[in-house]
Amino acid sequence: MREQIIQLAKKCDADVVGFAPASRFDKDDAIFKILPNAKTVIGLGFRILRGIFRGVEEGTTYYQYTTMGVENLEETVMPMALLRVSNLIEGEGYLAVPQRINPLILNEDGTTNPEVDYTDVYHGVKAENQIDFLDCAVKCGLGERSKINSLLNDEFGPFIRYCFIITDMELEQTPLMEKHLCDNCGECIKACPGRAIGANGKTDTWRCAVYYNGANGSKNPFMPPEAFATFDHDKKMQIINGQAEFNSEEAKEILDNIYFYPPAKHFYRTSICGRACDRACYMHLEKKGVLTRKFNRPFREKQDWKLSTEQFENFGKDKE
């Protein structure tokens, strides 16, 4: 049955399949609140195509990552794979409970999810009743937890998304992955255009949301000169240079003023930072030669680009 599950999941475009026995979870883990008789958690990992980041790398088109790397995977590919593998399991007389991330439900109060509109985020569900997706991925052997709480996989580095099935079927376990990819290099922290990740690796989700959505003018080819014109000039330039200090209420105000990219018609926000943290991590792992999937050419072949912010500095000066 294990082999059949792997084969079917791979037919449904999963790249990595792992099995965590219930014994790897604490007795009060959410998996037992969802399925008290859980015996196995099956993890399915899906690569985010490397080519999806080309538009961001070149500073040209930005929707590929959001439409294909986030929305399509989360809303089409992964649910189909979950359903088909779950049907196989239930066909054998066992229960299968598919688990995909609901991007609007957050476990930690006072946080947001940069991938969605902050006004849609919901904190009302008790954290202990939801599975911890990253923890499950690690326990299923899909990869290791990095310094910044991303999942790192041997083949795809941080370019991977994942979902799960909790089942009462006993299946042979996948070994846990020994930590060997993340070396605390800090490249991910340095690459963020908004200093959203602290030296300890913790992400300020509001800073992340602001800069994920494109508030840094030197990394946003779509920002018009009048951007943030209603803000005090110094504050405006600090925002645009990625240096501003702000709390969550101010972050909301900044987010309400980000309107630069062709309007997102999708549920997910367009990533203007292009997940710079993950790209930097990927390049670091690629340079070290530790990723098992090799490409003919390096991920980045020329100097990273940076735009001038002079037009924001000068905006409105002719009227003074």
Ligand code: SF4
């Ligand atoms: S690079 Fe982007 S996704 Fe990563 S922490 Fe910074 S703003 Fe968030």
Ligand code: SF4
């Ligand atoms: S760039 Fe990657 S390897 Fe380096 S500290 Fe960040 S997560 Fe770890």
